[in-house]
Amino acid sequence: MRGVRQLIACGIASAMAFVICSCSVQPCYEDTDPMMNTVLLASGTGESAKADSLRVRGVTPTDTIEFVDARSVTSFSLPLDPASDLSRFFITVNGIHDTAVISYTRLPHLVSPECGYTFISNITGVATTHNIIDTLIIENSKVDLDGKKNLHLFF
Numbered sequence: 464m465r466g467v468r469q470l471i472a473c474g475i476a477s478a479m480a481f482v483i484c485s486c487s488v489q490p491c492y493e494d495t496d497p498m499m500n501t502v503l504l505a506s507g508t509g510e511s512a513k514a515d516s517l518r519v520r521g522v523t524p525t526d527t528i529e530f531v532d533a534r535s536v537t538s539f540s541l542p543l544d545p546a547s548d549l550s551r552f553f554i555t556v557n558g559i560h561d562t563a564v565i566s567y568t569r570l571p572h573l574v575s576p577e578c579g580y581t582f583i584s585n586i587t588g589v590a591t592t593h594n595i596i597d598t599l600i601i602e603n604s605k606v607d608l609d610g611k612k613n614l615h616l617f618f
Contacts (some may be wrong), residue, residue, distance in 0.1 A: 491578035498540040499565070499586070499606045501614040503556075506597040512618065513537050518555040527553075543567060543606060545582045556618050559595035567606070574608070583607045589614070 505512040519531040519541060530552075531539045543565065544550045552563045567584040574581055584606040589599045598617040606613055 489577040491575070493574050493578050494608050495574050495578050495581045496542055497581060497583060497606050497608055498610070499543055499584075499613045500538065500540045500610065501616050502538045502612055503536070504615050504617050506617045509617075511537050514556045514618070516555070516557055520553045522551045522553060523547075538612075543569075543582075543584050545569065554596065556595045561594040561596045562592045563596065563599060564590045572607070581608070586613065 503512045503514055503517075504510065514536055516534050517531055517536050517539060518529070518533075519539060521528045521530055521541070521544070523544065530541050533539070541550075541552065548567060548569065550565045550567075552565070554561045554563055565586060566588040567586045569582045569584050571580050572583040573579075586601050586604040586606060589601060591599050595618050596616060598615075600615040600617070601613065602615055603611050603613050605611075
């Protein structure tokens with residue numbers, strides 16, 4: 464009986480050693496954070512506009528996160544909240560504050576076996592308080608890893 468137990472234990476140890484040696488941990492070199500890309504445009508003309516200063520903060524029920532604090536910019540990128548179907552941003556352009564609310568649906572997306580999953584979003588609606596933002600238009604509703612423009616912000 465004792466010999467059978469030793470044989471089973473040896474078999475289990477051999478199987479575990481085989482499984483551990485056969486798995487290799489590869490590093491993840493791919494981008495795993497989809498970003499919503501927004502370009503700034505002048506109201507009325509639709510020409511590319513440069514904001515002298517831009518500050519964008521994401522607001523969640525528990526925290527405020529600063530995403531952008533830059534000078535002399537014509538575009539910016541923001542992540543959407545992967546845990547919610549709505550993201551709220553406080554946007555300050557040239558010292559004037561505004562709020563933008565982006566609603567979207569989320570779908571899990573396998574980046575690669577090494578990198579795991581991320582969420583691809585599809586923008587379903589936008590709203591602003593219209594203090595400095597004249598219009599916010601959806602150009603490409605799919606927010607994924609390709610880096611395409613998603614929104615046009617007219618101010």
